[in-house]
Amino acid sequence: xxxxxxxxxxxxxxxxxxxxxxxxxxxxxxxxxxxxxxxxxxxxxxxxxxxxxxxxxxxxxxxxxxxxxxxxxxxxxxxxxxxxxxxxxxxxxxxxxxxxxxxxxxxxxxxxxxxxxxxxxxxxxxxxxxxxxxxxxxxxxxxxxxxxxxxxxxxxxxxxxxxxxxxxxxxxxxxxxxxxxxxxxxxxxxxxxxxxxxxxxxxxxxxxxxxxxxxxxxxxxxxxxxxxxxxxxxxxxxxxxxxxxxxxxxxxxxxxxxxxxxxxxxxxxxxxxxxxxxxxxxxxxxxxxxxxxxxxxxxxxxxxxxxxxxxxxxxxxxxxxxxxxxxxxxxxxxxxxxxxxxxxxxxxxxxxxxxxxxxxxxxxxxxx
Numbered sequence: 011x012x013x014x015x016x017x018x019x020x021x022x023x024x025x026x027x028x029x030x031x032x033x034x035x036x037x038x039x040x041x042x043x044x045x046x047x048x049x050x051x052x053x054x055x056x057x058x059x060x061x062x063x064x065x066x067x068x069x070x071x072x073x074x075x076x077x078x079x080x081x082x083x084x085x086x087x088x089x090x091x092x093x094x095x096x097x098x099x100x101x102x103x104x105x106x107x108x109x110x111x112x113x114x115x116x117x118x119x120x121x122x123x124x125x126x127x128x129x130x131x132x133x134x135x136x137x138x139x140x141x142x143x144x145x146x147x148x149x150x151x152x153x154x155x156x157x158x159x160x161x162x163x164x165x166x167x168x169x170x171x172x173x174x175x176x177x178x179x180x181x182x183x184x185x186x187x188x189x190x191x192x193x194x195x196x197x198x199x200x201x202x203x204x205x206x207x208x209x210x211x212x213x214x215x216x217x218x219x220x221x222x223x224x225x226x227x228x229x230x231x232x233x234x235x236x237x238x239x240x241x242x243x244x245x246x247x248x249x250x251x252x253x254x255x256x257x258x259x260x261x262x263x264x265x266x267x268x269x270x271x272x273x274x275x276x277x278x279x280x281x282x283x284x285x286x287x288x289x290x291x292x293x294x295x296x297x298x299x300x301x302x303x304x305x306x307x308x309x310x311x312x313x314x315x316x317x318x319x320x321x322x323x324x325x326x327x328x329x330x331x332x333x334x335x336x337x338x339x340x341x342x343x344x345x346x347x348x349x350x351x352x353x354x355x356x357x358x359x360x361x362x363x364x365x366x367x368x369x370x371x372x373x374x375x376x377x378x
Contacts, residue, residue: 012056012132015123020045020055025228026221027119028320029242032309034292035116035142036074037322044088045120048127055123057218058108058132060210067107067206069134070095071151072125073118075163075186076196087166090198091125094164098200101160101172106203110134112149114217115142115292116322121198133218140214140340141309144267144291146186147179148352150342151204154212158182158201165193195263214340228318238318239333247367248337251296251303252285253278253315256330261323267291268323277315277331285334287312289323294357296334302361305354307344309337338366 015023024042027035048055063069072091099105106129109122114137122133138149152158159182163171171189176182190197227245231238243250254274261270269290276283285298293310295302304310312321315331343352344365350356353363 012058012062015055015057017046017049019222020049020120020123022222022225022229023120023218025225025319026223027114027116028322029224029228029311029313030119030140030217030221030309031115031142031320031322032292032311033142033289033321033323034144035113035118035322036076037324038117038120040086041117041120041124044124045127048124053127054130055127056132057135059135060213060215063108063134063206063210065205065207065210067209068102068104068203069108069110069206069209070098070106070203071112071138071149071158071201072109072122072199073112074121074196074198075146076190084166084194084196086198089128090164090166091121091200092128093168093170094162094198094200095125095129097162097164097170097172098160098203101162101174102203106131107206108132108134110209110213111137111217112146112151112201113137113139113142114214114221115139118142119218119221134209134213135218136209136213136215137217138213140217140343141307142292143306143352146183146199150212150214150348151208152179153342153348153351156202156204156208156212161186161199161201163189163193163197163199165197167193169193212342214342231318239313239315239335242313242318243335246337248311248335249304249366251334251336252276252280252283252298253331253333254280254283254285256326256328256332259326259328261326270323272326274332274334287334288359290357291323293323295354295359295361296336302354302359304336304366305359305361305363306357307339307348307352307363308366309335309339311335311337336366
């Protein structure tokens with residue numbers, strides 16, 4: 011049976027998606043407010059598990075595309091996601107059974123709830139990344155063979171663009187990104203439907219529930235005046251890499267992305283350490299000295315050193331006190347096939363992927 015999502019769940023979910031956003035996915039604050047507004051309107055927001063999906067169900071990935079730094083300034087009209095979904099359904103000739111997050115990280119982890127509430131359908135407790143990545147072809151759906159087109163984009167002005175077909179997933183990213191730049195830097199999208207049988211094999215499972223649990227962990231730690239940082243590391247099998255202050259920040263927009271780097275000086279137990287983090291919407295690499303210790307697809311997460319709440323790339327500031335965590339990604343992102351798309355070299359980093367220890371109990375690709 012689908013699980014009804016409550017206002018309390020949404021508050022926790024926003025905290026958890028910010029953590030798994032690894033710096034990107036868009037600020038979840040505004041999408042959280044939209045979700046809560048849907049509940050106040052009396053609409054139902056419900057979550058369905060992967061194993062509850064029928065093999066012939068029509069599952070549509072939805073999410074926002076654009077630079078996170080723009081998404082916090084450019085307000086949405088509110089129905090962009092629904093317009094994108096309806097346009098895709100009209101082209102496909104059948105309605106969606108349920109929606110799924112293309113990425114669970116940041117605001118995109120909550121976006122399907124907003125659209126599904128308006129459409130009156132369920133959201134799948136899974137996503138296509140287990141984190142956030144900057145480019146649209148970087149989902150487990152695309153990596154293991156799904157074609158994202160036909161797809162639609164919609165903006166706050168009422169524009170709806172249909173991508174009937176493209177030469178490749180990389181071309182879809184290029185063309186969609188160009189359209190989004192013309193739309194002002196952000197838009198909402200719906201991608202080609204997937205059968206339930208495919209989603210059950212290729213989605214990262216349980217990520218909505220996981221984010222709710224992460225958020226509750228942080229809430230409870232704040233309430234009890236404890237540090238959430240060791241609790242997050244324990245739950246996610248992660249590593250506390252450094253506690254530091256930001257001593258330099260370079261950030262600019264390039265091709266619809268927020269790109270740059272931050273420089274850190276260690277504080278507390280890490281006095282004397284210096285490190286550099288590169289980012290493209292999301293944090294890509296953590297380099298201490300001349301060694302890259304953690305890189306994509308594993309997650310590099312910056313948390314406020316006191317509250318344990320995530321700090322995304324769009325709200326980085328000089329002088330911030332941060333805790334830097336490394337969290338292992340899902341095994342679906344660690345195959346040779348996946349590393350070609352989301353490994354360090356895919357982002358121009360001259361290093362091989364050196365994985366953090368894998369999460370206990372996480373299986374690899376399921377006959378994909």
